Structure formats: structure tokens, C-alpha cells
Amino acid sequence: MVLPSTYADRNCSLARALEVVGERWTLLIVRDAFYGVRRFGDFATQLGIPRASLTSRLKALVEEGVLERDADGYQLTPKGVALWPTVRALMAWGDEFYSPAGVRRALLHDEDGGPLDAEGRCERCGSVVGVPDTRIQPGPGFQPTATNPDLVSQAMNQPRRLLDPIKL
Amino acid sequence: MVLPSTYADRNCSLARALEVVGERWTLLIVRDAFYGVRRFGDFATQLGIPRASLTSRLKALVEEGVLERDADGYQLTPKGVALWPTVRALMAWGDEFYSPAGVRRALLHDEDGGPLDAEGRCERCGSVVGVPDTRIQPGPGFQPTATNPDLVSQAMNQPRRLLDPIKL
DNA sequence: CCGTTCCGGTTCATTCACTGAACCAGACTG
DNA sequence: CAGTCTGGTTCAGTGAATGAACCGGAACGG
Known part of the structure; x- marks a missing residue:
């Protein structure tokens, strides 16, 4: 299969x-x-x-x-x-029901730093934010790992725009 | 597991x-x-x-x-x-890339019959449509099964509101 | 009453996929 | 030319998915 x-x-x-x-x-x-x-x-x-x-x-x-x-x-x-809405919806659901301290990763409009609402619209400027203009960064529910993480995870946990390739 | x-x-x-x-x-x-x-x-x-x-x-x-x-x-x-946005997003993705004839199931605002956009908003009245007020019905890409389907599928293929229990 | 059917499961043997560790080959590096 | 990094493949062991058969209680039906 x-x-x-x-x-x-x-x-x-x-x-x-x-x-x-x-x-x-x-x-x-x-x-x-x-x-x-x-x-x-x-x-x-x-x-x-x-x-x-x-x-x-x-x-x-x-x-x-x-x-x-x-x-x-x-x-x-x-x-x-085009799978982004699916991924975003599932992440939001996981945050809502399994992350009492708040979202683990926050989504922002990279240009003005405004947070995105449930439909992916910037709450500051009101525009629909495309995937490459979306910034992702640790949110209030983020839990730093006790053990020192690998380099890839370290890079992923920095504020960064979606689709931006990781360079090590 | x-x-x-x-x-x-x-x-x-x-x-x-x-x-x-x-x-x-x-x-x-x-x-x-x-x-x-x-x-x-x-x-x-x-x-x-x-x-x-x-x-x-x-x-x-x-x-x-x-x-x-x-x-x-x-x-x-x-x-x-609360999983509805996830299910809707995945259905939309499947329709977009695997249903050339159009959506298999259309989502409508039950009260006024307006179609829903990608974010689940009624294109006719503009309001955000809750799950129980969403009507689902066969769309242009719907393919009637050659073999006669079971009663449950028959009931599901009628226009109906989400969450409305199926009665046989 | 007794037999039958419907419903919501459980049991069980088989098949299949996931896992993890080891191995491998090409490209680059000193 | 030896060593290492990268991107895999191979293989045996394990655990989950499958499908068919079985089961037991409740609701009929006569």
C-alpha cells in the first residue's frame, strides 16, 4: 500500500x-x-x-x-x-484543544507584523496574507526542549517566513 | 498503537x-x-x-x-x-486537484441558498455560516454510482444540513 | 413462549506496512 | 587516496489493518 x-x-x-x-x-x-x-x-x-x-x-x-x-x-x-489551509486548520485545532498555554507557533503577516485570524487574514491591515508573506514564530505555548535540539529544529524555531529555505 | x-x-x-x-x-x-x-x-x-x-x-x-x-x-x-475547517479545507483541496468536473459536494448557506467561499462565508449574504446552517448537496463533479448504493449513501446524497441525523 | 432477525460488537488467523539498524555508493574534502 | 557527508537501500522483526466468522442481547412475530 x-x-x-x-x-x-x-x-x-x-x-x-x-x-x-x-x-x-x-x-x-x-x-x-x-x-x-x-x-x-x-x-x-x-x-x-x-x-x-x-x-x-x-x-x-x-x-x-x-x-x-x-x-x-x-x-x-x-x-x-495549496495544502496550507489544511495544515493551518489542523494546527489551530491542536492549539485550541491541546495547548492550554496558547498557540505553540504564531502566524503573522511578515510585512506589518499583524497576527492572522482563523481565515488567514491579517488583523492589522485586513488583507489576505499569502503563504510566502506569512511569518511563523514561537508563540506563548511554545516549550523549549530540555535537551539541546538539532540544528534543523533550532533554525525552524527562529522567526521566519514560510517556504524560506533553511540554511545551516 | x-x-x-x-x-x-x-x-x-x-x-x-x-x-x-x-x-x-x-x-x-x-x-x-x-x-x-x-x-x-x-x-x-x-x-x-x-x-x-x-x-x-x-x-x-x-x-x-x-x-x-x-x-x-x-x-x-x-x-x-471544531474539526470542520480541517475537513472543509481537505475536501476543497481534493476537489481542486482531483475533480476536474467541479466539486463533488457543494456547500451552501441553508437559509438563503448562497454558496460558501473558501473561508466558509456565504457569498450571498456575507455572513459566516455555522456548521448546523450549512447545507451540503451533490455538485457538478458528483458521480452517481453505477451500482445501486446502500440506503445510508442514498440518504447522504440528498441535499441536507450538516449534523442532521440520518433517519432510515 | 419459541424462533428469527437486527444490531453492535468481539475473536482470530492472515496479510501488510512500519520500524530501526545496518549496509552501500557516489560526491566532495583534506 | 583515506575519510566523511549525503541520500539513500536492504532486511528481519513487530505490530497494526483486514475480513470472515462468531456471539449475545433486544426487539419483533406468530
């Missing part, structure tokens, strides 16, 4: 979408890609995913056109970037 | 959310609950999920407070209803 293969209901776009991004790890890989992770080894260390699983997931995502591969590694295609 | 147990990154709300709704079938069960499915047997026949898997998923969702069980079966809690 490269993909979770045919869910029965052919009329459900949700089922179709889940065949692509519904497997364990897949959406976390996509999230890392939004954070600017590009290289195989960086995905592996940051997620703690077995390398064999990572290979299989990356291959599937490239075949589906969610990621594309170039000399620098893997990055999101427009189709992959 | 009742839940996909600890993804490494404790600072990611997405990982936390996926521990709850990230397993195969789980989000489809939640979707069916939005459609008004309540009974064990109805979930089983509509999804084609193995009954043992269904038992395990329903139990996990009840334990997590996403569903609650009563005499009529299972239904969404407020925490479960």
Missing part, C-alpha cells in the same frame, strides 16, 4: 485527498516543507521518521505533484502550497 | 492533532458524523471499514472527546465540530 488505496466512496473529495496526504508522517513532511526544510537528512533528523519510510513518502509526494525535486532537495509545488 | 503515539516534535500542534485524527479512517468517520451518520452499522456500511477497525476508532474518538455516545449512537461534540 503505497497510498492507503481506494477508500470506497468515490464521491468524497476527502477520501481522495486522504489517499495522498492521509498516511502517517505525510502531513508532517509537508509541514516541514512549509518551514523550509529541503534536504532528505533534515527531514529525517527533524521528524525522527525512519529513513525507509521517509524515502517512500517523499517518492509518493513527488509522484503526486505535491513536492518537486531539484538539486537542493525537495520543495513544495503550487499544489503542495 | 491506539493512537499513532508520540511524534517526536512536542512543539507542533499539527503533530498533536494528528495523534488524534491522523490515523487511517479517522477523518472519514468524522466526515460521516458531519453528514449525520450516528449508528455503528451505518458507519460500517457507508465507509466499508472493517468492523474491528471501526470499533477501535470510535472508542479512541470518544476517549478524546471528539465524539460522544448516547442511545442513538455516536455524534460530534463541540470539539469534534
Whole structure:
């Protein structure tokens, strides 16, 4: 089962979408890609995913056109970037019900620093903020890891714009 | 593994959310609950999920407070209803990239019949439409099944409001 | 009463995928 | 040319998903 293969209901776009991004790890890989992770080894260390699983997931995502591969590694295609509302909605749900101290990662409009509302609109200037103009940074619910984190995580925890490639 | 147990990154709300709704079938069960499915047997026949898997998923969702069980079966809690933006975003993504003929299920404001935009706002009256006021019905990309579908699917394919229990 | 059906499961053997550790090959580096 | 970094592949062990069969209580039906 490269993909979770045919869910029965052919009329459900949700089922179709889940065949692509519904497997364990897949959406976390996509999230890392939004954070600017590009290289195989960086995905592996940051997620703690077995390398064999990572290979299989990356291959599937490239075949589906969610990621594309170039000399620098893997990055999101427009189709992959279109998954942002999904990722944002799930993160918001997780923050709401599993992070009593507040959001772990805050989303801001990079140009004016205004916070984004639930629909991804800047509360300061009112415009709909595109993915590359979105800044992500630790929020009140952020918990610094006791053990010193790997370099990739350190880079990811700095305020940064989405899709900006991580340089080490 | 009742839940996909600890993804490494404790600072990611997405990982936390996926521990709850990230397993195969789980989000489809939640979707069916939005459609008004309540009974064990109805979930089983509509999804084609193995009954043992269904038992395990329903139990996990009840334990997590996403569903609650009563005499009529299972239904969404407020925490479960809060998953609607996630489900909507994934359905929209699936429609956009895997349904060339148009959306398979259209979302409308039940009161005035106006279509909903990407953020769940009624394009006719402009108000943000709550989940119980959302009507769902077959859209242009809907494909009637060749084989005659089960009664549950038949009921689900009629225009109906979300959360309205299915009566057979 | 007794038999039947419906419903919501459980049990169990099989299959399949995920895991983690080890291995490997090409590119670059000193 | 030896060593290391990167991006994998291989493989055995384990645990979860699958599907078919079984089960027990409640609600009919005669």
C-alpha cells in the first residue's frame, strides 16, 4: 500500500485527498516543507521518521505533484502550497484543544507584523496574507526542549517566513 | 498503537492533532458524523471499514472527546465540530486537484441558498455560516454510482444540513 | 413462549506496512 | 587516496489493518 488505496466512496473529495496526504508522517513532511526544510537528512533528523519510510513518502509526494525535486532537495509545488489551509486548520485545532498555554507557533503577516485570524487574514491591515508573506514564530505555548535540539529544529524555531529555505 | 503515539516534535500542534485524527479512517468517520451518520452499522456500511477497525476508532474518538455516545449512537461534540475547517479545507483541496468536473459536494448557506467561499462565508449574504446552517448537496463533479448504493449513501446524497441525523 | 432477525460488537488467523539498524555508493574534502 | 557527508537501500522483526466468522442481547412475530 503505497497510498492507503481506494477508500470506497468515490464521491468524497476527502477520501481522495486522504489517499495522498492521509498516511502517517505525510502531513508532517509537508509541514516541514512549509518551514523550509529541503534536504532528505533534515527531514529525517527533524521528524525522527525512519529513513525507509521517509524515502517512500517523499517518492509518493513527488509522484503526486505535491513536492518537486531539484538539486537542493525537495520543495513544495503550487499544489503542495495549496495544502496550507489544511495544515493551518489542523494546527489551530491542536492549539485550541491541546495547548492550554496558547498557540505553540504564531502566524503573522511578515510585512506589518499583524497576527492572522482563523481565515488567514491579517488583523492589522485586513488583507489576505499569502503563504510566502506569512511569518511563523514561537508563540506563548511554545516549550523549549530540555535537551539541546538539532540544528534543523533550532533554525525552524527562529522567526521566519514560510517556504524560506533553511540554511545551516 | 491506539493512537499513532508520540511524534517526536512536542512543539507542533499539527503533530498533536494528528495523534488524534491522523490515523487511517479517522477523518472519514468524522466526515460521516458531519453528514449525520450516528449508528455503528451505518458507519460500517457507508465507509466499508472493517468492523474491528471501526470499533477501535470510535472508542479512541470518544476517549478524546471528539465524539460522544448516547442511545442513538455516536455524534460530534463541540470539539469534534471544531474539526470542520480541517475537513472543509481537505475536501476543497481534493476537489481542486482531483475533480476536474467541479466539486463533488457543494456547500451552501441553508437559509438563503448562497454558496460558501473558501473561508466558509456565504457569498450571498456575507455572513459566516455555522456548521448546523450549512447545507451540503451533490455538485457538478458528483458521480452517481453505477451500482445501486446502500440506503445510508442514498440518504447522504440528498441535499441536507450538516449534523442532521440520518433517519432510515 | 419459541424462533428469527437486527444490531453492535468481539475473536482470530492472515496479510501488510512500519520500524530501526545496518549496509552501500557516489560526491566532495583534506 | 583515506575519510566523511549525503541520500539513500536492504532486511528481519513487530505490530497494526483486514475480513470472515462468531456471539449475545433486544426487539419483533406468530
